[in-house]
Amino acid sequence: xxxxxxxxxxxxxxxxxxxxxxxxxxxxxxxxxxxxxxxxxxxxxxxxxxxxxxxxxxxxxxxxxxxxxxxxxxxxxxxxxxxxxxxxxxxxxxxxxxxxxxxxxxxxxxxxxxxxxxxxxxxxxxxxxxxxxxxxxxxxxxxxxxxxxxxx
Amino acid sequence: xxxxxxxxxxxxxxxxxxxxxxxxxxxxxxxxxxxxxxxxxxxxxxxxxxxxxxxxxxxxxxxxxxxxxxxxxxxxxxxxxxxxxxxxxxxxxxxxxxxxxxxxxxxxxxxxxxxxxxxxxxxxxxxxxxxxxxxxxxxxxxxxxxxxxxxxxxxxxxxxxxxxxxxxxxxxxxxxxxxxxxxxxxxxxxxxxxxxxxxxxxxxxxxxxxxxxxxxxxxxxxxxxxxxxxxxxxxxxxxxxxxxxxxxxxxxxxxxxxxxxxxxxxxxxxxxxxxxxxxxxxxxxxxxxxxxxxxxxxxxxxxxxxxxxxxxxxxxxxxxxxxxxxxxxxxxxxxxxxxxxxxxxxxxxxxxxxxxxxxxxxxxxxxxxxxxxxxxxxxxxxx
Numbered sequence: 159x160x161x162x163x164x165x166x167x168x169x170x171x172x173x174x175x176x177x178x179x180x181x182x183x184x185x186x187x188x189x190x191x192x193x194x195x196x197x198x199x200x201x202x203x204x205x206x207x208x209x210x211x212x213x214x215x216x217x218x219x220x221x222x223x224x225x226x227x228x229x230x231x232x233x234x235x236x237x238x239x240x241x242x243x244x245x246x247x248x249x250x251x252x253x254x255x256x257x258x259x260x261x262x263x264x265x266x267x268x269x270x271x272x273x274x275x276x277x278x279x280x281x282x283x284x285x286x287x288x289x290x291x292x293x294x295x296x297x298x299x300x301x302x303x304x305x306x307x308x309x310x
Numbered sequence: 311x312x313x314x315x316x317x318x319x320x321x322x323x324x325x326x327x328x329x330x331x332x333x334x335x336x337x338x339x340x341x342x343x344x345x346x347x348x349x350x351x352x353x354x355x356x357x358x359x360x361x362x363x364x365x366x367x368x369x370x371x372x373x374x375x376x377x378x379x380x381x382x383x384x385x386x387x388x389x390x391x392x393x394x395x396x397x398x399x400x401x402x403x404x405x406x407x408x409x410x411x412x413x414x415x416x417x418x419x420x421x422x423x424x425x426x427x428x429x430x431x432x433x434x435x436x437x438x439x440x441x442x443x444x445x446x447x448x449x450x451x452x453x454x455x456x457x458x459x460x461x462x463x464x465x466x467x468x469x470x471x472x473x474x475x476x477x478x479x480x481x482x483x484x485x486x487x488x489x490x491x492x493x494x495x496x497x498x499x500x501x502x503x504x505x506x507x508x509x510x511x512x513x514x515x516x517x518x519x520x521x522x523x524x525x526x527x528x529x530x531x532x533x534x535x536x537x538x539x540x541x542x543x544x545x546x547x548x549x550x551x552x553x554x555x556x557x558x559x560x561x562x563x564x565x566x567x568x569x570x571x572x573x574x575x576x577x578x579x580x581x582x583x584x585x586x587x588x589x590x591x592x593x594x595x596x597x598x599x600x601x602x603x604x605x606x607x608x609x610x611x612x613x614x615x616x617x618x619x620x621x622x623x624x625x626x627x628x629x630x631x632x633x634x635x636x637x638x639x640x641x642x643x644x645x646x647x648x649x650x651x652x653x654x655x656x657x658x659x660x661x662x663x664x665x666x667x668x669x670x671x672x673x674x675x676x677x678x679x680x681x682x683x684x685x686x687x688x689x690x691x692x693x
Contacts, residue, residue: 164502164503165502167501168353168499168501168502169398176594176596177594179598193594193597196590198348199349199590200345200591202341203341203344204594205341206339207341245598249591249594249598250595252342253588255319255338256584256587256588256591257588258318259321259335259338259584260585263321263581263584264581266321267323267326267577267581269323270323270326271326
């Protein structure tokens with residue numbers, strides 16, 4: 159009866175700060191950033207993006223406890239940028255990658271839509287309407303070699 | 311990771327069907343691809359039955375059993391972002407047309423044959439039906455425009471009224487047994503409960519030849535013979551027998567197959583997944599941005615440089631990160647002599663990593679005095 163609401167795993171409480179920055183007192187240009195109500199999905203992606211940036215000397219993340227919905231990410235830079243600024247830049251870069259990927263997906267999906275309506279009808283404009291007119295088990299949308307996945 | 315940055319990420323959709331999409335993602339790193347997979351499985355909102363009120367249950371299955379099975383039934387959830395609210399954000403007390411969907415099931419068997427109770431027996435109560443959410447009067451709240459954004463089939467069990475689609479079996483009843491209940495479907499995400507996941511399966515593969523040795527293939531006598539190659543191996547160059555192991559190699563090509571349970575189309579799942587990841591990152595940027603601004607507002611107006619003991623206390627109050635340290639703020643201010651503060655600033659002023667590295671060792675035991683002024687450091691950065 160005193161169980162916390164399940165949505166507290168991913169929704170910020172009233173007035174809760176999403177980010178908490180703890181600068182490292184013993185290592186120069188380093189900070190530990192606690193990101194609340196997020197998990198490996200964001201943590202690992204940020205870590206990987208940070209490591210690919212030249213200003214970074216160290217980046218690592220951990221989820222201290224699986225039942226606590228937050229992770230911490232430790233960043234050390236070479237001094238040309240603050241850890242916060244680098245993290246922000248990493249986020250911006252990732253958003254850029256994602257929006258370019260989004261456009262590419264859109265284009266690919268639009269090609270497939272055209273093929274679907276012209277072709278055998280497996281792939282259709284099912285996207286707007288999950289109950290799109292096509293029947294189940296159509297053999298359209300074949301693999302590149304013209305084979306169906308059932309062939310092997 | 312390094313090396314992908316110069317190449318633009320690309321995607322190639324190999325197959326698109328009503329309920330699944332198979333695509334190849336190239337020139338992204340493993341963490342990115344995995345985040346996309348995770349977000350598609352766990353972070354996309356759908357609607358699912360969340361509360362069941364059982365009126366009559368004379369079947370062989372107990373109430374909980376049936377309630378659990380009802381929760382698993384996929385409901386059409388296209389455009390869930392706009393078409394329905396989260397109950398926790400709604401102005402109503404327990405449920406209303408803007409944040410919930412009422413479904414009813416009322417089946418009795420009068421034949422001598424065993425009868426299947428399926429998801430096709432679930433009927434959506436049309437929004438606006440009087441008496442759905444208790445006595446009508448307290449429903450005079452902010453109705454919102456969610457209802458107008460709903461598709462015709464929104465909230466209906468997937469495959470209902472669609473010939474050829476087998477329904478989800480809920481229970482079997484014999485003559486004289488009856489099942490009568492009301493369900494409330496709500497919006498949620500799969501992090502809370504897997505019933506809200508739009509995906510029934512997401513397959514994710516990279517490196518079909520195991521060139522990177524991220525896994526070990528156990529074998530009796532012949533590795534190649536005992537580990538058949540996956541279909542995805544045709545997309546990649548097989549390794550030569552004399553090829554040395556490249557321990558610096560990073561995976562860059564990922565094979566996805568996203569299969570949905572029908573509540574959302576595969577295109578919507580992928581696009582919403584990317585959008586959701588961007589939202590997460592944007593919120594993080596927002597969180598990072600608001601933090602220093604607070605700092606400047608409280609600490610910065612007094613001491614823009616922050617190289618003075620007075621400035622530290624103020625900054626300590628402003629920087630959320632140092633909330634714990636700010637309790638000691640006065641103590642630090644007293645103990646840290648102004649000269650030390652000045653020295654620390656100069657060390658930080660010369661931002662080259664070598665000089666500050668050297669500073670660390672000189673501070674050594676007395677580090678607390680010098681480094682105990684973290685807010686100064688943060689002010690130095692922020693201003």
